[in-house]
Amino acid sequence: MSRRNDRWVHTPRRSSAIFDKYAIAEIHRAAATGIYDIRGFGAKRQLPHFDDLLFLGASISRYPLEGYREKCATDVTLGTRFAKKPITLKIPITIAGMSFGSLSAPAKEALGRGASAAGTSTTTGDGGMTREERQHSSLLVYQVLPSRYGMEPDQLRRADAIEVVVGQGAKPGGGGMLLGQKISERVARMRTLPAGIDQRSACRHPDWTGPDDLQIKIEELREITDWEKPIYVKVGAARPYYDTALAVKAGADVVVLDGMQGGTAATQDVFIEHCGIPTLAAIRPAVRALQELDMHRKVQLIVSGGIRSGADVAKALALGADAVSIGTAALIALGDNHPRWEAEYRKLGTTAGCYDDWHEGKDPAGITTQDPALTQRLDPIEAGKRLANYLAVLTLECQTIARANGKSHVHNLEPEDLVALTVEAAAMAQVPLAGTDWIPGRGRG
Amino acid sequence: MARKSTAAKVGTQPVRNSTLDLAHLSVREINQLLHDADGGDFLIQNPRGLHAIAAGLDGDFNVTIDGHVGYYCAGMNKRASVMINGNAGTGVAENMMSGRVHVKGDVSQSAGATGCGGLLIVDGNASSRCGISLRGLEIVVKGSVGHMSAFMAQAGTLVVLGDAGDALGDSIYEARLYVRGQVGSLGADCVVKDMRDGHKAALRRLLDAAGVGGGLDVSDFRRYGSARALYNFHIDNLGSY
Numbered sequence: 001m002s003r004r005n006d007r008w009v010h011t012p013r014r015s016s017a018i019f020d021k022y023a024i025a026e027i028h029r030a031a032a033t034g035i036y037d038i039r040g041f042g043a044k045r046q047l048p049h050f051d052d053l054l055f056l057g058a059s060i061s062r063y064p065l066e067g068y069r070e071k072c073a074t075d076v077t078l079g080t081r082f083a084k085k086p087i088t089l090k091i092p093i094t095i096a097g098m099s100f101g102s103l104s105a106p107a108k109e110a111l112g113r114g115a116s117a118a119g120t121s122t123t124t125g126d127g128g129m130t131r132e133e134r135q136h137s138s139l140l141v142y143q144v145l146p147s148r149y150g151m152e153p154d155q156l157r158r159a160d161a162i163e164v165v166v167g168q169g170a171k172p173g174g175g176g177m178l179l180g181q182k183i184s185e186r187v188a189r190m191r192t193l194p195a196g197i198d199q200r201s202a203c204r205h206p207d208w209t210g211p212d213d214l215q216i217k218i219e220e221l222r223e224i225t226d227w228e229k230p231i232y233v234k235v236g237a238a239r240p241y242y243d244t245a246l247a248v249k250a251g252a253d254v255v256v257l258d259g260m261q262g263g264t265a266a267t268q269d270v271f272i273e274h275c276g277i278p279t280l281a282a283i284r285p286a287v288r289a290l291q292e293l294d295m296h297r298k299v300q301l302i303v304s305g306g307i308r309s310g311a312d313v314a315k316a317l318a319l320g321a322d323a324v325s326i327g328t329a330a331l332i333a334l335g336d337n338h339p340r341w342e343a344e345y346r347k348l349g350t351t352a353g354c355y356d357d358w359h360e361g362k363d364p365a366g367i368t369t370q371d372p373a374l375t376q377r378l379d380p381i382e383a384g385k386r387l388a389n390y391l392a393v394l395t396l397e398c399q400t401i402a403r404a405n406g407k408s409h410v411h412n413l414e415p416e417d418l419v420a421l422t423v424e425a426a427a428m429a430q431v432p433l434a435g436t437d438w439i440p441g442r443g444r445g
Numbered sequence: 446m447a448r449k450s451t452a453a454k455v456g457t458q459p460v461r462n463s464t465l466d467l468a469h470l471s472v473r474e475i476n477q478l479l480h481d482a483d484g485g486d487f488l489i490q491n492p493r494g495l496h497a498i499a500a501g502l503d504g505d506f507n508v509t510i511d512g513h514v515g516y517y518c519a520g521m522n523k524r525a526s527v528m529i530n531g532n533a534g535t536g537v538a539e540n541m542m543s544g545r546v547h548v549k550g551d552v553s554q555s556a557g558a559t560g561c562g563g564l565l566i567v568d569g570n571a572s573s574r575c576g577i578s579l580r581g582l583e584i585v586v587k588g589s590v591g592h593m594s595a596f597m598a599q600a601g602t603l604v605v606l607g608d609a610g611d612a613l614g615d616s617i618y619e620a621r622l623y624v625r626g627q628v629g630s631l632g633a634d635c636v637v638k639d640m641r642d643g644h645k646a647a648l649r650r651l652l653d654a655a656g657v658g659g660g661l662d663v664s665d666f667r668r669y670g671s672a673r674a675l676y677n678f679h680i681d682n683l684g685s686y
Contacts, residue, residue, distance in 0.1 A: 148559040153521035192580040197676040206577040207536035207555040220517040224501030
């Protein structure tokens with residue numbers, strides 16, 4: 001038999017659907033190191049997402065607005081339930097909590113600059129408030145995290161809103177992690193920790209457990225700040241119906257719901273990819289909880305986890321959110337994973353678009369690092385402009401879709417404007433499969 | 446039902462030295478009055494287990510609370526001196542920054558949690574997680590403390606004249622622990638440490654500040670702290686977690 005025909009007598013080369021190249025590479029990595037993989041970014045696996053939804057647009061029965069003439073408002077006010085001083089954002093897109101420590105000081109400054117230019121808020125993270133972010137953030141949300149690193153009452157009072165963090169979408173049930181290479185002297189001082197150690201944040205709050213305690217904790221925070229600040233409660237998307245209802249019961253002004261595609265600075269890969277539920281699946285149960293309590297639009301809902309475009313923003317709002325929050329996308333807008341750093345990504349064994357070792361502190365873009373030489377690469381003014389541009393595009397895109405669906409405010413978008421491309425997305429978003437009137441599982445949210 | 450407010454202000458100026466009765470004023474009214482004042486002596490009556498009494502003080506206050514208080518009394522205290530003539534619920538003096546909080550009775554869990562500075566004195570016992578995530582506050586408990594006390598304590602001091610429950614100082618960082626009685630068990634990375642002269646002097650100073658009589662011999666205490674073996678994750682330490 002000729003060599004030409006040899007290939008027909010052997011089992012054809014076939015890649016396994018379940019032992020794909022990523023699974024095999026991970027087994028080799030685990031076998032070589034004996035430790036799980038830690039990385040940044042968010043879930044990378046294929047998940048039902050906003051891409052599985054489409055807007056219908058106007059037709060004979062729906063009247064569109066002129067794209068360049070008729071107004072489509074985008075403002076949102078947060079904290080109308082109890083706070084004496086609710087905050088109003090010009091756009092329904094906020095910047096999610098990311099710590100100084102996980103991010104460089106110029107990156108935090110850039111987030112503040114970009115958000116302020118766009119008329120929206122940014123958020124602190126583990127380690128407290130830096131002067132850079134307060135100075136450059138016209139609206140700053142102060143996180144109260146389980147670790148309480150850097151937590152100070154004066155910072156609470158300097159904030160415009162307070163966010164009690166119960167969990168995050170990338171790791172609902174997990175605490176923070178900041179490895180030693182990013183614990184610089186300044187980070188260590190802010191967190192009252194020795195420099196260079198691996199900082200392991202607690203996963204539970206030190207002084208409350210359960211919704212009844214949370215209610216009392218929120219009451220304390222309101223007392224300390226004289227009931228001025230809106231108080232958010234942030235949860236990772238796990239049991240969104242119950243968590244939303246319990247947050248409302250505990251007295252939240254705002255519920256922040258972070259789906260499993262939400263980003264992280266450092267978490268075990270197995271946690272990122274296998275805990276929590278997709279953002280798309282979390283919104284409707286949360287909205288249903290608010291509606292059943294007659295709190296929809298009274299307690300505002302901020303949705304995060306995988307928001308990339310104005311279409312994603314519009315879809316989240318149509319499903320009932322009052323605003324969205326972005327983290328990973330904001331870092332990319334600053335310059336993370338930009339091809340200009342390709343040569344350096346290659347040295348780190350990766351490529352632009354795949355870089356996720358944010359925990360190692362070697363970020364060529366100067367964003368997820370504390371290395372003085374690397375942080376200097378990020379110009380906070382220029383990066384802030386990039387973020388402001390990106391936020392403007394998200395807003396324009398969202399308005400474009402809203403006008404096409406006849407809405408004079410982006411909050412007027414509604415589930416009836418949407419259809420789904422897949423049965424799964426139809427079931428999760430509770431909108432009809434495109435071309436049908438079928439909503440799988442209707443009635444059980 | 447809204448409580449009837451007694452006149453606690455003269456014009457727009459808070460009275461510096463007042464008796465404030467929670468039978469007639471709400472916690473909100475009293476806290477606002479204290480926040481508006483820059484200091485003074487205040488007696489708070491009828492606390493009846495209410496929460497967040499005297500939370501967020503920042504000034505030269507002497508506040509005495511006659512009775513039992515609920516959660517987070519004197520939370521995030523700065524500079525003020527607060528005396529509680531009774532028991533205290535969860536998280537008394539949590540995240541305290543400075544000043545002095547003295548509880549004459551027992552306290553529930555998470556006393557002094559995440560406290561950064563000042564002195565917390567508990568004449569009775571403290572429940573679990575006393576001094577959890579401590580960040581510089583000094584705590585003296587004249588009775589005993591429950592399990593998981595000083596969990597992940599980063600800085601500051603916890604002194605226990607009685608016994609300590611299980612898992613004392615689990616995952617402790619740089620905080621110092623002194624226990625005179627028995628310890629149920631030590632948590633991960635917490636070990637017995639030498640009691641050198643400097644430690645004895647510091648302990649003596651702290652006991653004196655807490656008003657504990659000179660009859661106590663600091664040599665009766667044992668010091669506990671971090672072995673610093675788990676500061677950086679290493680696969681060989683996996684069994685310690």
